[in-house]
Amino acid sequence: MNPSPWLLAHGGRVFEAAQRWGIAPTEVLDFSASLNPWGPPASVRSAVAQADWTHYPDDTALRASFAQRHRLDPAAVVVGNGVSGLLFDALRIWRPRRVLLLEPSFTEYRRALVAVNACLVTWPLRAEDGFQPNFGQLGPFIRETRVDTVLLNTPHNPTGVAYPPEHLLEFVRTVAQHSVRVVLDESFVDYQPENSLIQKAANLPNVVVLRSMTKFYTMPGLRVGVAVAYPPLAQELRRQTAAWPVGVPALEAAQAALADEDFASRTRLRTECARRTFAHALDELGCTVFPSAANFLLLRLPRGTGTDLARWLEPHHVLIRRCTDFVGLDDRYVRVAVRDDAANAHLVALLVRWLEERRQAELTSSQDSR
Ligand SMILES: Cc1ncc(COP(=O)(O)O)c(C=O)c1O
Numbered sequence: 286m287n288p289s290p291w292l293l294a295h296g297g298r299v300f301e302a303a304q305r306w307g308i309a310p311t312e313v314l315d316f317s318a319s320l321n322p323w324g325p326p327a328s329v330r331s332a333v334a335q336a337d338w339t340h341y342p343d344d345t346a347l348r349a350s351f352a353q354r355h356r357l358d359p360a361a362v363v364v365g366n367g368v369s370g371l372l373f374d375a376l377r378i379w380r381p382r383r384v385l386l387l388e389p390s391f392t393e394y395r396r397a398l399v400a401v402n403a404c405l406v407t408w409p410l411r412a413e414d415g416f417q418p419n420f421g422q423l424g425p426f427i428r429e430t431r432v433d434t435v436l437l438n439t440p441h442n443p444t445g446v447a448y449p450p451e452h453l454l455e456f457v458r459t460v461a462q463h464s465v466r467v468v469l470d471e472s473f474v475d476y477q478p479e480n481s482l483i484q485k486a487a488n489l490p491n492v493v494v495l496r497s498m499t500k501f502y503t504m505p506g507l508r509v510g511v512a513v514a515y516p517p518l519a520q521e522l523r524r525q526t527a528a529w530p531v532g533v534p535a536l537e538a539a540q541a542a543l544a545d546e547d548f549a550s551r552t553r554l555r556t557e558c559a560r561r562t563f564a565h566a567l568d569e570l571g572c573t574v575f576p577s578a579a580n581f582l583l584l585r586l587p588r589g590t591g592t593d594l595a596r597w598l599e600p601h602h603v604l605i606r607r608c609t610d611f612v613g614l615d616d617r618y619v620r621v622a623v624r625d626d627a628a629n630a631h632l633v634a635l636l637v638r639w640l641e642e643r644r645q646a647e648l649t650s651s652q653d654s655r
Pocket of ligand 1: 366367368369370391438442470472496497498499505508509510
């Protein structure tokens with residue numbers, strides 16, 4: 286089976302791996318897509334099962350519940366076909382000419398920029414700075430490079446870094462004075478909701494905030510995202526979006542997910558504990574583990590390459606995310622989802638074996654070359 290070219294740039298290619306390995310998709314241990322291992326909530330499964338999709342969908346109820354949950358005007362809320370779909374929609378209405386990306390970043394951003402013929406300007410995030418941007422320097426850089434739109438992501442994929450909301454807000458307000466617009470992708474912010482700018486965005490005419498239901502609620506196959514923007518901008522976005530971007534089962538699922546506050550608080554707690562244990566174990570193996578505010582960890586391997594590791598893990602039916610297609614990262618880096626303790630410990634045990642094999646191989650080759 287040849288996967289679609291766009292699929293090649295993403296984690297979560299479970300169906301393809303299952304077919305290649307001759308197993309069921311449920312037998313693949315997927316660390317490559319950062320999905321909540323404790324989801325979806327039971328309420329979501331039952332909402333999907335009970336949905337009546339014999340009528341055209343109507344997203345009014347979901348917009349109202351999202352608005353109520355986040356204390357927003359429903360007129361500021363737009364429902365779309367995942368953040369990926371809404372990103373294309375937002376760029377289509379703005380038609381940016383020069384867009385700033387902080388790299389490495391989610392690979393879909395580049396694809397969206399190509400689709401609207403925008404010229405790409407990049408700002409490198411460096412491992413030595415913990416992948417934190419310097420917002421004070423970004424403002425002048427944007428003016429020098431005549432950027433009209435900035436694409437930001439917090440917590441940032443693939444680094445896991447969350448930007449302090451007060452810095453971000455100040456940055457957004459400063460660039461607004463120069464008519465620069467900001468798309469803020471908060472797809473992983475449910476893990477630290479206090480970092481969200483969602484309420485502020487609804488009053489800022491230069492910002493669109495994108496929120497995904499995919500990661501936190503484990504609904505990648507349903508495709509629900511929400512954009513929040515200043516109401517006139519939100520109205521424009523709705524006008525330009527294709528009719529019925531989200532079907533009834535997905536709308537019902539999203540409603541059920543948002544209502545499940547117990548699931549949300551348990552997920553935050555469990556993820557934080559599992560991430561801490563996992564990061565500690567990986568650090569003990571000699572990996573450089575970058576602090577993360579999301580449900581994934583970016584690592585630099587102490588030896589070997591991500592490509593070799595990914596291949597070695599195949600007979601164990603484990604997928605990880607190599608990082609060679611992230612601008613600014615190389616094959617020493619991999620990204621792994623935080624799963625439950627048992628799954629994380631399984632990957633750590635496999636890594637111990639792989640690292641030992643690599644060490645032995647390096648020893649043999651250095652002896653041979655003497
Ligand atoms: C930063 C970021 N934004 C958006 C998405 C996709 O979200 P959705 O499934 O809502 O399209 C991803 C998926 O990996 C992501 O990493």
